[in-house]
Amino acid sequence: MTESPFILEALAIEKRFGATPVLKQADLRVGRGEIHALLGGNGAGKSTLIRIVSGSHRRDGGTIRVDGQEDYDAAAIAVVFQELALLPHLSVAENIALPHRKRGLGLVRPGTDEAQAAAALALIDDTLAGDALTRPVAEFDLHQRQFVEIARALSSGARLLLLDEPTANLTFAETERLFGILRRLAGQGISTLIVSHRMSEIRAVADVCTILRDGRTVVDRTPVAELSDDAIVEAMGQGVGPGRSRVAASAATADGATVEISAPGVSLRLPPGSILGLAGAPLGPSALMDALIGAVPSATWTIGIDGVPARFTSPAQAVRSGVGYVSGDRAGKGILAALPILDNIVAAARVAGRRLLARGQEAVTAQAALDRLSIKAGSVDALPQTLSGGTQQKLLLARWLERPPRILVLEEPTRGVDIGTKREIYAIIRQAAAAGTVVVWWSTEFTELAEVCGRIVAFDLRGEVSGVLSGGQVNEVVLAQATGMAA
Template sequence: MTDASKDIVSVRSLTKSYGATSVLKGVDFSVARGEIHALLGGNGAGKSTLIRIITGTAAKDGGELVFRDTAGNILTEAEGRRKVAVVHQELALLPHLTVAENIALPHFRKGSRIYDGRTAASQAYSALSMIDRDFARAALNRFVGDLSLHEGQMVEIARALSSGAELILLDEPTANLTAAETERLFGVLRRLTRENGLSVVFVSHRMKEIRQIAHVCSIIRDGRTVVRSVPTTELTDLAIVEHMGQAQAQTTAVAHSARSAPVASLSGDPLTIAEEGFSVTLQPGTILGVAGAPAGPETLIAALIGAAHDKRWTVTRAGWPGRFRSPREAARLGAGFVTGDRSHRGILHSLPIIDNVLASRRVTRGSLFAAKREEVECLDLVQALKVKAGSLWHLPNTLSGGTQQKLLLARWLNVPSRLLVLEEPTRGVDIGTKREIYQLIRDMAATGTAIVWWSTENAELLEVCDRVLAFDTDGRSSGVIERDALSEDKLATLTGMAA
């Protein structure tokens, strides 16, 4: 038995339903002071709902929620929540404010303090430089709306670190960080837990990171706690995925030969991606991985989808202009795109599931309105992807993050495409959904579509890709590694990042 007085927060028999759907069915969970606690479970298990209840953005239906002060005294829920900061899986920054203003906001939330720009900048710089000092120097006065998803992730984490909170809840915090930035973040968390008694709840689907950072873990499955506060050293990876109910999705390597058609047998024109002094040619059905810090991959992706502001890259194929003038032109000529930022640039939150799934078809066909056949078409797609939805006319926010990611991929299923660009397509999804996405990518390639896939998880690139284009830390292309030479060590050497 643990000493409950040492817990900064504890929940007991917590329940929560949305309409007829029961999300939490009696969850037990507690976090001790100075502890980094991994909260694990598949997409839809109830982790995000539990976090929303702890932070006060959702109300519990039943059960007990207790916050304590440093002496072990029970606080009111309002008092306790003032000691909590959260970084959600989908960022919650204010785009019309600067980086400094976003980070400094928690310090002025009482409303009685006059905003001081110099103080705000100092607070923001101190917090952000713990993760990336160069970015801290360059970004303080930039508007958040102008940042990449990767940069926004660093800002949100810095805001949580600077808030003075005693408990920080991190929901997939490293999804858009490089290996070096992730290690710096982990170093900060270790120091703050050790020296300041900070408590951390860490939500991640990356087993390697869980092993690196978490002291203990709890596992939620189907709205119930199946493992509570067990040291991570006492559970194997297989035991964890079994408790999550995903033993069949254990991350053992899938043979690369599982592709349903060899590249050499596919017809169609090759395409060549080139910059000054460098080029790589993709045959139909090739899966080209992209590795490295965001500067290089983001510039390449912008060129491939018609969103580039510079002329660095060209994309040459018979019938293509060399440089797309817009994303619409790229899509209509057969170049698709799946964003890793499903919340802000991917999912159409105000439109139902059917419109989200069929969005790409509407662009490529030039149609604005739903035809009768589309409902049947959409139903076939969501069933093929094992998407559990009450109705095609429900909004996508009724689905888990992993299921929303499937909707983005569904947009390009059965759409004639010569190129599909994937930006972190498995960001924030569980092991089972990852394996389904891997197979979807293989299936798309088997039809002759060339795939360009940026991932910050080197293990993914090794498993699925035919070859990998690497970028160094300055954003310059540093070489292409063929399938038979791929290794995490080789990728680390060419990208300048830890494997």
């Protein structure tokens, strides 16, 4: 019998949630020793397809074969999600050994556990294999813990890794290291299916791609090098052109203010409409953003608005002074999950107006904000969880459409959203600036900072300002060098 060229064949997959079809005859085929990108807009069905392939969801139709067999060992496929499933108080070896224990934590076999863990870690990271086996996982940084999770999958016999946004919380150098490991595993015949919205990373690591659109496969196993970014966006149905992002040009105009930001060695004057980028690991940008939004008073940064010193002692005070904030952690610090879409949109206006009770006009205002951003929701009374992740991010931006702020602070606003939604968010940001808002934007994606920002403050790994870049200086190479985030 001829061996199948594919480690995975998921053919004509169908899935419905209630009366809503999510996957409609979707196909996905991953070759042996291949790094394969699964792309698609938010809500295209990527996560559902991954959960079906990994066994977390039951399919309503279609066929799945692993190594050419429909009757396959589920351990051949392993998923590594953004939120890692490690137990921080246990050692590296104990975490890796957990899937092998038949009675949970009851059967501890130190010698065997460490031997299995060392063998799995040796495939990806010799340092961890050599000196980290007995140390608690809590002692390691995020990217090292990610390697432990991958090693755990490999120790269970996985021949296909499904990685969901694996670089979302990694630095440039850590991302390059991860990609090197995936290439090494590919050379050993282990395949990777990677879901990512960062096109530069997809191009750096993936061989081929599959693109989903509205639950259907529209691009099947096409080499990434043969597709331009525009072609990928078009295939996903996420293109941003005339009429795509309907942020009204006649939207209310913000009170244009000149913002002064200074610290030892740096002094910035930002006229109305400025877009200032912040580049670097979290320590430096977070200190400035916390001062701007009133989260933590700063002894380093001094802020002025139209020549008047501004020192905010609370986020509410900052909002009432015209400062808006959009967090990249939409689940933890952004979306009000227990409240309907309506309350999420008007939350900032209520804080600014010192209002707790709803007004009759709010529903009209909220629906208008949804329409301007092309957000499709069943109703303004629906919960945010009915929206995809990228649409939830747009919902956070919608808070500031009715009442454009004088300063808008953005913390990784495009994290975990597809390329089409990113372009829509860029358009929204430019629209806010055109209305007079000063935008201060931290991103770990140097490409988008270079594309959108007029000036960029670079922070080194200690959180100190290493330079203010503008014009021809703003490119990925210089930013990587200035931040210390390059390999």
